[in-house]
Amino acid sequence: MIKTHRRGKHKIFIGMSPGVGKTYRMLEEGHRLRSEGTDVVIGLLETHNRVETQEKAIGLELIPRQQINWESVILTEMDTEAILKRQPQLALVDELAHTNVPNALREKRYQDVEVLLEAGIDVYSTVNIQHIESLNDTVAKITGVIVRERIPDRILENADEVVVVDVTPETLQERLRDGKIYAPEKIDQSLNNFFQRRHLIALRELALREIADNIEDDLEAHDRSGSSTNLVCNIHERVLVCVSTYPNSLQLLRRGARIAGYMHAQLYILFVDNPDRFLTKSESLHIETCERLCKEFAGNFIRLRNSHALEAIVETARSYRITQIVMGESQKSRWQILFKGSLTQRILRSLKNVDIHIISTTKTGNADIP
Numbered sequence: 264m265i266k267t268h269r270r271g272k273h274k275i276f277i278g279m280s281p282g283v284g285k286t287y288r289m290l291e292e293g294h295r296l297r298s299e300g301t302d303v304v305i306g307l308l309e310t311h312n313r314v315e316t317q318e319k320a321i322g323l324e325l326i327p328r329q330q331i332n333w334e335s336v337i338l339t340e341m342d343t344e345a346i347l348k349r350q351p352q353l354a355l356v357d358e359l360a361h362t363n364v365p366n367a368l369r370e371k372r373y374q375d376v377e378v379l380l381e382a383g384i385d386v387y388s389t390v391n392i393q394h395i396e397s398l399n400d401t402v403a404k405i406t407g408v409i410v411r412e413r414i415p416d417r418i419l420e421n422a423d424e425v426v427v428v429d430v431t432p433e434t435l436q437e438r439l440r441d442g443k444i445y446a447p448e449k450i451d452q453s454l455n456n457f458f459q460r461r462h463l464i465a466l467r468e469l470a471l472r473e474i475a476d477n478i479e480d481d482l483e484a485h486d487r488s489g490s491s492t493n494l495v496c497n498i499h500e501r502v503l504v505c506v507s508t509y510p511n512s513l514q515l516l517r518r519g520a521r522i523a524g525y526m527h528a529q530l531y532i533l534f535v536d537n538p539d540r541f542l543t544k545s546e547s548l549h550i551e552t553c554e555r556l557c558k559e560f561a562g563n564f565i566r567l568r569n570s571h572a573l574e575a576i577v578e579t580a581r582s583y584r585i586t587q588i589v590m591g592e593s594q595k596s597r598w599q600i601l602f603k604g605s606l607t608q609r610i611l612r613s614l615k616n617v618d619i620h621i622i623s624t625t626k627t628g629n630a631d632i633p
Contacts, residue, residue, distance in 0.1 A: 268383065269383045270380055270381060270383065271379060271380040271381075271382065271383050271384045271385045271386055272380075272385045272386075272423040272424075273376070273380055273385070273386050273388070273421070273422045273423050273424075274292075274385075274386070274387045274388075274422065274423060274424040274425075274426065275359065275387075275388050275389070275390060275418075275419065275422045275424070275425045275426070276288055276289050276387070276388070276389045276390075276426050276428050277389075277390055277391070277392060277419075277425055277426070277427055277428070277470060277473070277474070278389075278391055278392065278427065278428045278429070278470060279391070279392055279429070279435075279463060279466040279467040279469070279470045280391055280392075280393070280435065280457070280458070280463060280466055281311075281391065281444060282435055282438050282439060282443065282444035283428050283429065283430050283435060284428050284430065285389040285390075285391075285428045286308070286309070286310070286316050286357050286389055287315060287316055287319055288426070288428050289355055289357070289387050289388075289389055290305075290308075290316070290319040290320055290323065290355065291319065292387060293305070293323050293353070293355050293387065294319075294322065294323065296353060297322075297323065301352050301353055302351045302352040302353065303323060303324070303351060303352070303353045303354075303355065304323070304324045304325070304326050304346065304349060304351040304353070304354055304355070305320060305323050305324065305325045305326065305354075305355045306326055306341055306343075306346050306354035306355060306356045306379070306386075307326075307328070307341035307355075307356050307357050307358070307372070308320055308325065308355070308357050309357045309358050311444075311445075312446075313443060313444070315443070323355070324351075326341075326342055326345050326346050326349060326354075327342065327345070328340060328341060328342055329341070329342035329344075329345065331364055331365075331366050331367055332366070333364060333365045333366045334365075338364040338365075339364075340363050340364050340367050341356065341363075341372065341375055343368070343369070343375040343378055343379065344368075346379060346384070347378070347379070347382055347384075350382075350384070351384060352384070352385060353384070353385045353386070353387065354379055354384055354385070354386050354387075355386075355387050355388075356372065356375075356376055356379075356386055356387070356388045356389075357388070357389050358372065358389060358390070359372055359373050359376065359388040359389060359390040359394070359414055359418070360372070360373065360390050360391075360394035360412040360413060360414045361412060362411075362412050363375070371414070373388075373414050373415075373418050376388055390414060390419075392466055392469050392470040392473060393406075393408075393410045393466065394410055394412055394413050394414055395413070395414065395416060395419060395473065396413045396414065396415050396416055397416050398469060398473070399413055401469065402466070402469070405462055405465045405466065405469075406456075406457055406462045406466075407456075408456075408457060419473070425474055427470055427471060427474050429467065429470070429471070431467075432460050432463035432464055432467065433460075435458070435463055436454065436458060436460065436463070439453055439454060439458055440454070472499070499528070499529070499586075500523075500526040500527070500528035500529075500586045500587060501528055501529045501531065501583060501584055501585045501586050501587070502519055502522055502523040502526065502528045502529070502530050502531065502585070502586075502587045502588075502589060503531045503532075503533055503576075503579060503580060503583070503585040503587070503588045503589065504516050504518075504519030504520075504530070504531070504532050504533070504562075504588075504589040504590075505533050505535075505576060505588065505589065505590045505591075506532055506533065506534050506550075506553050507534070507535075507591075508542065508546040508549055508550065509591075510549065511591060512549070512553055512591075513552065513553065513556065514622075515589065515590075515591050515622055516532060516553060516556055516557065516560075517556070518589065518622050519532075519589035519620075519622075520560040520562065522587065522589060522620065523560075523562070523587075526587070528586070528587065529562075529563070530557070530560055530561065530562035530563070531562060531563045531565060531579070531583055531585065532553060532554075532557040532562050532563070532564045532565065533565045533566075533567065533575070533576065533579050534550055534553065534564075534565070534566050534567075535567050535569055535572050535575040535576070536566055536567065536568045536569075537568075537569070537570050537572075538568050538569075538570060539570050550566075554566075563583075565579055565583075567579065573609050573610065573613070576588070576610055577610065577613045577614060580610075580614055580617060581614070585617060586616070586617060586618065587617070587618050587619075587620065588610065588614075588617060588618070588619045588620065589619075589620045589622060590607060590619060590620070590621055590622065591621070591622055592621050592622070592623055607619055607621060
């Protein structure tokens with residue numbers, strides 16, 4: 264019987280900054296698995312002289328670092344080839360975004376990790392949220408620091424499991440003051456720069472949102488595979504405002520933008536353009552105004568040509584994973600609603616786990632889609 268090649272599984276411990284306990288948590292997992300019979304080695308460990316971390320590593324086999332000669336200086340790096348020769352079931356590798364020393368076989372540590380995974384070795388690794396490539400500009404705006412060492416987003420996306428190691432900003436600052444993160448001479452400087460509370464709050468939100476995105480993507484992929492029905496749950500709020508040619512649509516749009524702001528949600532504005540109905544010049548200008556206002560609120564304007572409003576709204580809500588729909592009150596009479604049903608009722612029957620906000624507007628028109 265031919266044995267098929269197995270790629271190793273990758274588990275990443277991610278946090279908002281140094282000091283949250285990623286390495287400690289990784290070592291804890293290593294000890295637990297070793298006690299259950301898994302062959303575990305430490306491929307690379309950076310303790311930064313933190314006593315608790317150093318003590319936690321005791322009892323786990325450590326693969327010695329390789330020595331690399333560069334310009335008559337001896338530097339050390341993870342010995343990937345030694346780990347491959349040792350062939351453990353699991354290797355613990357700290358600081359995934361690290362840039363290897365000159366003359367190393369590979370430029371980045373994440374590339375070494377990929378070699379281990381291809382060889383069928385499971386890897387547990389650690390990284391901070393500021394090292395994710397696509398978040399580099401955002402982190403720079405938050406902290407004023409440009410992070411040089413980065414990993415491609417695909418490393419996080421391809422991981423088999425991503426775990427957020429989370430503490431409150433106050434706890435992290437307390438650890439810093441107690442000397443559990445950096446040496447005493449670096450504490451005040453760190454508190455006044457990277458470790459400011461507002462920076463930590465923003466970085467923490469980034470880390471939690473990144474994992475939420477990964478969870479949604481995994482659930483959606485699982486749902487598309489047919490493994491389950493109605494499996495996808497939308498972790499992030501997404502607000503869809505339905506506008507029309509009526510002037511009150513602007514009022515509705517502003518209200519929807521406020522709702523999105525309260526929820527920290529992405530905003531989408533939908534106009535259903537009925538191909539059977541020609542827009543007047545004033546109506547066209549009104550829709551352009553809606554689109555311009557949408558951009559001012561950093562929203563996404565969607566224009567669909569469809570003669571069936573219900574079909575267009577449902578299609579959009581499903582495509583963009585909408586959680587909240589904002590609409591104007593219907594202008595239909597009670598008898599029309601009784602015999603035909605309102606658009607709102609039909610949307611509710613078509614969409615599950617979506618909330619609908621019916622906004623009362625002024626009497627100059629209707630913000631519902633005609």
